Amino acid sequence: MEYQKEGGGSGGGTNGGGPMPMPMPMPVPPPPLYSATMVIPILGPYPMSIKCPHCYVQTFSEVHYSSGLATYLLSGGCCLLGGALGCFLIPFCLDSAKDVHHFCPHCKNFIGRYKRIG
Ligand SMILES: [Zn+2]
Secondary structure, eight states, rough: OOOOOOOOTOOOOOOSSOOOOOOOOOOOOOOOOOOOSSSOOOOOOOOOEEEEETOOOEEEEEEEEEOOOOHHHHHHHHHHOSSSSSGGGGGHHHHHEEEEEEOOOOTEEEEEEOSOOO
């Protein structure tokens, strides 16, 4: 009467619950960079709703007109076309021919400029 003796005892490997796979550290994409510079909206020739970059108040800009390059060019054009009849002064009287400066009505800071040319 003989029986085979299961030898060893500690021969089996640990096949059942294998070692947990190491979680690979995923490369984290860098967060999107937001530029710290305030984005000035495109300014038009009229008062417009803007957020002041100085006092951060949502308001309507104050506009001031000043003679710009377009004014002088129009003046020169009128001078050439109409001669010295004084009509070359007309563009200086037309707000639509002048550069527009936008100011904040709250803090009175300069916000931006709308240029007719350039
Ligand atoms: Zn302001």
